[in-house]
Amino acid sequence: MSGHHDHSHHAHDDDGLPSLEEIRRVLADLPGPDLEAGTAALQREQTLLKPPGALGRLEELVQWLATWQGKAPPELTHPRIVIFAGAHGVAQRGVSAYPPAVTGQMVQAFINGHAAINQLAELHDADLRVHEMDLDHPTSDFTQGPAMSEEVCARAAAYGMMAIEPGLHLLCLGEMGIGNTTSAAALCAALFGGPASDWVGPGTGVDSEGIKRKIAVVEAGLAANPTALTDPFEALRCLGGQELSAIMGAIIACRLARVPVVLDGFACTAAAAVLYKADPKALDHCIVAHRSAEPGHTRLLTAINKRPLFEFDMRLGEASGAALTIPVLRSALACHLNMATFAEAGVSGKGEKPAGSVH
Numbered sequence: 001m002s003g004h005h006d007h008s009h010h011a012h013d014d015d016g017l018p019s020l021e022e023i024r025r026v027l028a029d030l031p032g033p034d035l036e037a038g039t040a041a042l043q044r045e046q047t048l049l050k051p052p053g054a055l056g057r058l059e060e061l062v063q064w065l066a067t068w069q070g071k072a073p074p075e076l077t078h079p080r081i082v083i084f085a086g087a088h089g090v091a092q093r094g095v096s097a098y099p100p101a102v103t104g105q106m107v108q109a110f111i112n113g114h115a116a117i118n119q120l121a122e123l124h125d126a127d128l129r130v131h132e133m134d135l136d137h138p139t140s141d142f143t144q145g146p147a148m149s150e151e152v153c154a155r156a157a158a159y160g161m162m163a164i165e166p167g168l169h170l171l172c173l174g175e176m177g178i179g180n181t182t183s184a185a186a187l188c189a190a191l192f193g194g195p196a197s198d199w200v201g202p203g204t205g206v207d208s209e210g211i212k213r214k215i216a217v218v219e220a221g222l223a224a225n226p227t228a229l230t231d232p233f234e235a236l237r238c239l240g241g242q243e244l245s246a247i248m249g250a251i252i253a254c255r256l257a258r259v260p261v262v263l264d265g266f267a268c269t270a271a272a273a274v275l276y277k278a279d280p281k282a283l284d285h286c287i288v289a290h291r292s293a294e295p296g297h298t299r300l301l302t303a304i305n306k307r308p309l310f311e312f313d314m315r316l317g318e319a320s321g322a323a324l325t326i327p328v329l330r331s332a333l334a335c336h337l338n339m340a341t342f343a344e345a346g347v348s349g350k351g352e353k354p355a356g357s358v359h
């Protein structure tokens, strides 16, 4: 585990700004599943010493890893955890239980090893990286107009893409951003419709007055940004934040680099949903770790057709739920790699005639 911290907030872009058009072009030409690797994993699974399907979703997880790593058997010695932190203009509107300064303070806590994710990263021997996204320049308050210019949004996405490299076996994605459950709720309302109250919840723990304020802020955000309803990337630009753009970019980069992705809670899944809305196949290399206690997450999981692995009532963010999948995935892989086959163990297969039975 390392507490690597990256202060180079953005890639310099003197020759050619990254643009959302480029992201659209990449999305139109995404690599598909490696069905050969997936089938090879399935075929081994079917020989192993257990009734077919008896390891349930553990079997599915090994096939998913093989399919999206493009490798049978898959590997899991090099998982990475990435947290993107972003500052939100709407955080000034009384929508969080915590002050906006907590975003930067938590980044420092991640660097110092004080947070929940540090313990999980260390325990599970995962590389942890924290990327601060321009915290000195919060997004604009989206009740007054777009949260980001196209340039800021695209640059953050390009930065997220650069946080990933080929050779990683897994990416666990998380975020830190005071106010981002309001941003995520607005983004979900723009992408999938429904009243703001469908998508707003307590976040870090606001009371019922706070929830009313959040609903009003989301409604004002939708009213101030009519173009957000016309296109998923425009919704991200108008209502999202830099950490959400970076998460979106990282998900795309992982697809290109054949790195399977584990998504964490509500804000992280909302960023991923932008890609789903652009192309439902764009999240096929992603799983969702857990169902967050944030009520909008359940609705969002239905909208993007994902079934979470855990239901632990967590609502922390910072990739804490995603990190818990590492030991589960390793457990699945240990069985897949090391179990004997029926033949090797000398155990009779399903429906095999008892030895010495009378015909």
Ligand SMILES: O=C(O)c1ccc[n+]([C@@H]2O[C@H](COP(=O)([O-])O)[C@@H](O)[C@H]2O)c1
Residues within 6 Å of the ligand: 095, 096, 097, 098, 175, 176, 177, 178, 179, 180, 181, 182, 202, 203, 204, 205, 206, 264, 265, 266, 267, 292, 293, 294, 297, 314, 315, 316, 317, 318
């Ligand atoms: O992961 C979740 O589902 C989740 C639910 C509620 C809150 N959070 C975290 O809390 C922060 C956002 O909450 P809020 O109340 O400031 O909008 C942000 O740092 C998230 O990582 C995360």
Ligand SMILES: Cc1cc2nc[nH]c2cc1C
Residues within 6 Å of the ligand: 098, 102, 106, 175, 176, 177, 204, 316, 317, 318
């Ligand atoms: C303390 C704290 C830790 C967090 N980690 C992720 N989001 C968070 C929000 C708060 C408020």
